[in-house]
Amino acid sequence: MxxxxxxxxxxxxxxxxxxxxxxxxxxxxxxxxxxxxxxxxxxxxxxxxxxxxxxxxxxxxxxxxxxxxxxCPKCGAATRVGMAVLTDGKRERRCMRCKQTFA
Ligand SMILES: [Zn+2]
Incomplete structure (x- = not known):
């Protein structure tokens, strides 16, 4: 989830x-x-x-x-959640509206 x-x-x-x-x-x-x-x-x-x-x-x-x-903890919008792969290979959740990532 x-x-x-x-x-x-x-x-x-x-x-x-x-x-x-x-x-x-x-x-x-x-x-x-x-x-x-x-x-x-x-x-x-x-x-x-x-x-x-x-x-x-x-x-x-x-x-x-x-x-x-x-x-979203970054932009405050109710959003869907995507996953982003960071440069070090770790995965973080991503806001599908503002595209910022968070744990
Ligand atoms: Zn956001």
Whole structure:
């Protein structure tokens, strides 16, 4: 996948379409990402001990990478990601809009 943990992405489809957020986790085998504050679901927790209350906890659920696009750290545009081979043979990601590379 061309999206990494820590990237800022824009959500293109679904309930949070149009919002941007930071990637907390990537799940390569599911081609999914977890984004801070996005795709929130409610988990219902029962009281474990007497006197304690059950709670409803909101947490960000994974969503398919195909629903997001990277916000370029160099130019700020929501863009597709290409790969560039540097002169020393290393590969870096590249913004398809401004053509600048980044790790
Ligand atoms: Zn760019």
């Amino acid at each position: 061309r999206i990494k943990k820590g990237d800022v992405v824009k959500i293109r489809a679904g309930r949070d379409r149009g919002k941007t957020g930071k990637v907390l986790r990537t799940i390569a085998e599911r081609s999914a990402v977890v984004i801070e504050g996005m795709n929130l679901l409610v988990k219902h927790l029962r009281a474990r001990r007497s006197g304690e209350k059950g709670q409803r906890v909101r947490y960000p659920a994974p969503l398919p990478v195909s629903r997001v696009s990277l916000v």
